[in-house]
Amino acid sequence: MDTPDRTRIVTPLSKYEDSPVFNYINSLSPIKPVKSLHIAQTFNTLSFSSPPSVFTSPHVSSQRDSRVIRRHFFSGSLKLETSSDNGLRVSTSEGVLDAVQVSDCSGNPLESFDGECLIREDDDPTNENLELAIELPRTLKYECGSPDSKVGSSQDSKTDPTVVVSDTPVTCDQFGQEVSIERHLSFQSGVDLHQICQIEQTKEDGTGCDWEALISETSDLLIFNSSNNAEASTIEDQNKLDRESSACNSLSVPQENTDHMPITQLHVPVDPCGQHQVDDYAAQSTGVEETETDHTPHILLSAFQNKEHVNFPSEVMDDKVGSRVPFDCKQRGIRRRCLVFETVGGRKKKLGDDSNSSSSASSQCDGKVSSNDKQLDPIRPCTSSSPCMIPGIGLHLNALAATTKDPRVVKHDTLASGKELISMPTSLSSLNSLSFEQKALSRRRLEHDGETEACKRCNCKKSKCLKLYCECFAAGVYCVEPCSCQDCFNKPVHEDTVLATRKQIESRNPLAFAPKVIRSSDTVPEIGEETPGPAMHKRGCNCKKSNCLKKYCECYQGGVGCSINCRCEGCKNAYGRKDGSTPEGEETKASEKNGLLSSLQTKDLRKDQDQCPDPDLSLTFSFQICRTSVQHPFSSFIKPVRSCPPSQPKFEKHFQISPDDETPEILRGNFSPISGIKTASPNRKRVSPPHSEFTSSPGRRNTRKLVLQSIPSFPSLNQHETGDFH
DNA sequence: GAGTTTGAAACT
DNA sequence: CAGTTTCAAACTC
Numbered sequence: 001m002d003t004p005d006r007t008r009i010v011t012p013l014s015k016y017e018d019s020p021v022f023n024y025i026n027s028l029s030p031i032k033p034v035k036s037l038h039i040a041q042t043f044n045t046l047s048f049s050s051p052p053s054v055f056t057s058p059h060v061s062s063q064r065d066s067r068v069i070r071r072h073f074f075s076g077s078l079k080l081e082t083s084s085d086n087g088l089r090v091s092t093s094e095g096v097l098d099a100v101q102v103s104d105c106s107g108n109p110l111e112s113f114d115g116e117c118l119i120r121e122d123d124d125p126t127n128e129n130l131e132l133a134i135e136l137p138r139t140l141k142y143e144c145g146s147p148d149s150k151v152g153s154s155q156d157s158k159t160d161p162t163v164v165v166s167d168t169p170v171t172c173d174q175f176g177q178e179v180s181i182e183r184h185l186s187f188q189s190g191v192d193l194h195q196i197c198q199i200e201q202t203k204e205d206g207t208g209c210d211w212e213a214l215i216s217e218t219s220d221l222l223i224f225n226s227s228n229n230a231e232a233s234t235i236e237d238q239n240k241l242d243r244e245s246s247a248c249n250s251l252s253v254p255q256e257n258t259d260h261m262p263i264t265q266l267h268v269p270v271d272p273c274g275q276h277q278v279d280d281y282a283a284q285s286t287g288v289e290e291t292e293t294d295h296t297p298h299i300l301l302s303a304f305q306n307k308e309h310v311n312f313p314s315e316v317m318d319d320k321v322g323s324r325v326p327f328d329c330k331q332r333g334i335r336r337r338c339l340v341f342e343t344v345g346g347r348k349k350k351l352g353d354d355s356n357s358s359s360s361a362s363s364q365c366d367g368k369v370s371s372n373d374k375q376l377d378p379i380r381p382c383t384s385s386s387p388c389m390i391p392g393i394g395l396h397l398n399a400l401a402a403t404t405k406d407p408r409v410v411k412h413d414t415l416a417s418g419k420e421l422i423s424m425p426t427s428l429s430s431l432n433s434l435s436f437e438q439k440a441l442s443r444r445r446l447e448h449d450g451e452t453e454a455c456k457r458c459n460c461k462k463s464k465c466l467k468l469y470c471e472c473f474a475a476g477v478y479c480v481e482p483c484s485c486q487d488c489f490n491k492p493v494h495e496d497t498v499l500a501t502r503k504q505i506e507s508r509n510p511l512a513f514a515p516k517v518i519r520s521s522d523t524v525p526e527i528g529e530e531t532p533g534p535a536m537h538k539r540g541c542n543c544k545k546s547n548c549l550k551k552y553c554e555c556y557q558g559g560v561g562c563s564i565n566c567r568c569e570g571c572k573n574a575y576g577r578k579d580g581s582t583p584e585g586e587e588t589k590a591s592e593k594n595g596l597l598s599s600l601q602t603k604d605l606r607k608d609q610d611q612c613p614d615p616d617l618s619l620t621f622s623f624q625i626c627r628t629s630v631q632h633p634f635s636s637f638i639k640p641v642r643s644c645p646p647s648q649p650k651f652e653k654h655f656q657i658s659p660d661d662e663t664p665e666i667l668r669g670n671f672s673p674i675s676g677i678k679t680a681s682p683n684r685k686r687v688s689p690p691h692s693e694f695t696s697s698p699g700r701r702n703t704r705k706l707v708l709q710s711i712p713s714f715p716s717l718n719q720h721e722t723g724d725f726h
Numbered sequence: 727g728a729g730t731t732t733g734a735a736a737c738t
Numbered sequence: 739c740a741g742t743t744t745c746a747a748a749c750t751c
Contacts, residue, residue, distance in 0.1 A: 462745065468735055469745050508736095542733065551748055552732045 457482040458490075465490035466501040468512060473498070476513055514538070517558035540565030548573040 458465060458472045458479060465488045468474045472483060472490055478498075479490045489497050505512045516538045537555040540563055546552040548562055548571045555562045561576025562568055 458746080460746065463735095467745080469747085471747080474735095512735095539734095544733075546732065546748095550732080552734090554734075557748095 458485050459483070460485040460488065462486075464488060466498065468505065473502075474513065511538070516554055517560050535560040536563040537565065541568050542566070543568040543571070545569075547571065 458470045460467075460470045460483075463469045463473075465473050465479050465483075465485045470479070470485070470490060472479045472485075478492055479485050479488045489501075491498075502513070518536055518538050535558075537558055537560055539554075541548060541553045541555045543553045543566075546556075548556050548566075548568050551557040553562075553568070553573065555566060555568075556573055556575065559575060562571045562573045
């Protein structure tokens with residue numbers, strides 16, 4: 001996609017240079033023209049680079065690259081680990097693609113390009129080339145689909161060989177993870193590949209290092225890389241990198257410094273290119289653009305090191321201790337991971353505590369913590385980010401949907417990354433695709449969702465995990481080990497089936513995979529908090545016997561009060577009755593039904609106004625939303641211990657808000673900003689609202705959406721965000 | 727862990 | 739759209 005543009009640009013340029021006018025100008029100018037700046041990186045096209053735009057942020061592009069890398073990496077890791085399912089999931093919130101690749105990608109795609117063997121492990125002789133060819137298009141699709149990609153230029157990938165280099169150092173050949181990384185590099189450019197090869201050689205030559213530690217770390221780092229493009233971009237744009245690093249250090253580092261420092265040091269020495277290595281880390285962890293890293297290696301280095309420390313510790317702890325995981329920095333990383341995919345999905349599925357989710361979640365939810373395997377598992381928020389998404393995709397689902405997945409944001413992710421996990425590139429609806437891919441990839445935003453999703457697993461026996469009965473499928477994530485399903489088709493191996501089924505379901509209900517709980521503000525209750533902010537179940541519940549006091553009730557399960565949309569009987573929803581806390585509310589329900597939309601709108605407005613008297617509701621909403629997305633991650637950041645609270649909204653996997661047929665007007669039209677903002681991969685990655693669907697409504701204001709999107713999704717200080725917003 | 731309850735999803 | 743069936747999670751024992 002970008003490629004064509006590029007060629008166009010270049011060509012005209014040459015023409016102009018040759019033109020008499022140009023020559024004349026040159027003669028007049030003391031400055032001598034330099035030709036062919038664009039020269040060589042043939043792979044750039046592959047790398048998705050787009051003509052550099054004034055506004056493009058290098059970060060974004062880098063992220064894209066990272067995404068690609070991740071996929072490969074995952075695939076490689078998966079092969080090694082043999083738990084293809086888990087690995088796939090982990091890798092892709094964005095997408096099924098990843099999963100597929102995993103199964104297929106044992107080979108060396110790089111070879112096809114360069115003729116050089118970047119990949120050491122040749123165990124898989126299978127059609128690597130073919131896969132590679134397939135993958136490229138897919139990746140392109142994802143990128144196109146992901147909002148993130150739009151935001152940033154893809155050029156970075158080309159420009160930064162350094163990034164590539166940096167990645168390689170981190171990886172360890174022994175486990176095959178390296179291979180995947182290298183693959184990523186290969187995509188970037190031939191030059192990069194060469195560098196990589198050199199690096200690998202140096203590695204081989206030398207250095208003994210704690211490979212196990214490195215490997216485990218690497219997996220996380222890679223995952224980390226998968227972070228959302230959007231987040232990364234935002235971070236860089238705001239120069240939050242430093243902040244993050246500092247925050248991470250302050251929070252988690254102290255505890256684990258001693259342990260981790262050595263590890264980090266190991267990496268540095270091993271890598272022939274110290275700087276690059278650092279850059280890579282930074283890029284991976286933060287999604288910082290390559291260009292940035294190049295220019296500011298020192299800064300990034302410091303910041304990055306800090307991050308590394310954080311990450312490593314957590315993982316180390318996981319491996320050694322088992323369950324203990326520092327959530328903060330790691331969580332972030334997880335989150336990003338989801339986001340990246342999302343745009344994955346993949347999400348997958350949710351990240352906030354992603355960090356924890358991957359490690360801690362697995363430990364807590366699954367009860368088992370296998371260090372390496374689990375880490376790779378991230379696709380799912382739980383195991384990593386489960387339905388953290390993804391979803392987005394990462395979500396295969398995400399990919400399809402296509403929303404989020406994001407790329408695997410999810411889709412996971414789903415999501416297409418950005419996907420979500422799911423690398424599923426194509427989503428049925430743009431919305432879905434984004435959410436899923438990102439989600440999948442992302443999807444798994446986890447601030448809120450992350451936790452629950454992280455715990456997600458199914459026990460399907462007859463649905464083959466291809467119906468919404470299946471929580472995993474519904475969440476846009478592949479089933480993983482913890483699942484007890486039978487005849488499960490919700491696996492990367494059956495990507496086609498999953499996607500087809502998803503499409504079918506979406507054809508019936510385009511929002512079938514959208515979050516069921518819509519939140520209009522950031523008042524989402526913290527864990528343990530009983531009163532969630534303005535939020536409602538998209539469709540409402542239909543409880544008859546549970547009084548909406550049990551998790552049978554989707555409203556209750558989602559941590560929201562029942563609304564007018566509910567048809568429940570004897571509602572005693574602890575989060576607030578639909579009528580507004582008056583038992584008689586039900587009576588009004590019928591009457592209100594006719595004016596449901598107006599009522600809802602009024603209701604929401606009231607709520608929001610209470611919180612934010614701002615006359616410009618839409619604006620207020622957006623702001624709140626932004627805060628929500630940001631704050632929660634941050635809060636989770638602060639909270640060391642994560643659990644899978646029942647109160648956690650089970651549904652906010654991919655998007656917080658997804659306008660739906662059933663969705664009240666509030667969420668639509670005038671409130672478009674909210675939807676736009678809230679639309680996010682399960683991982684919390686901000687996903688650009690499904691334009692196709694959202695834009696369809698006349699009342700929508702795209703402008704505001706854009707503004708909101710510009711707000712950094714990455715957790716940051718409220719003040720800071722506020723300032724940005726205003 | 728098996729069985730029951732429950733309500734969403736799917737089907738008609 | 740309403741009624742019924744299917745399904746799997748939630749719950750109970």
